[in-house]
Amino acid sequence: MISFTSLATSAILWTATPSPEPTLYPAYEGDPNLVTPGVLGFIGILFVAVATLFIVMDMNRRVRRVRYRALAQETIQAEQAAAAGETDGLTDADADGAAGAGDADDAAPTQRAD
Numbered sequence: 001m002i003s004f005t006s007l008a009t010s011a012i013l014w015t016a017t018p019s020p021e022p023t024l025y026p027a028y029e030g031d032p033n034l035v036t037p038g039v040l041g042f043i044g045i046l047f048v049a050v051a052t053l054f055i056v057m058d059m060n061r062r063v064r065r066v067r068y069r070a071l072a073q074e075t076i077q078a079e080q081a082a083a084a085g086e087t088d089g090l091t092d093a094d095a096d097g098a099a100g101a102g103d104a105d106d107a108a109p110t111q112r113a114d
Contacts (some may be wrong), residue, residue, distance in 0.1 A: 028035075037044075
């Protein structure tokens with residue numbers, strides 16, 4: 001429930017007229033359409049734009065690296081799973097021969113078509 005003091009405070013605040021605050025600067029009497037930020041404002045906005053461009057380029061580079069690393073890890077895991085699956089059904093003599101023949105397959109990986 002609302003108390004009497006809060007109602008009285010609200011009524012006083014609503015009916016009171018604010019007093020004008022003193023200003024440190026005199027009012028501008030020129031044409032407000034001719035006021036521009038000038039060279040300093042242009043340099044500031046240019047700096048922000050260039051910094052944003054560099055941040056976006058760096059972010060794209062980092063995201064691309066993460067994506068390529070994940071793809072490489074998936075490829076390695078698939079190759080290891082395939083290698084483990086091939087040697088499971090072989091005898092010891094066949095496994096030794098397959099391990100020796102696998103050394104020739106250590107060529108550079110093929111390029112992706114991304």
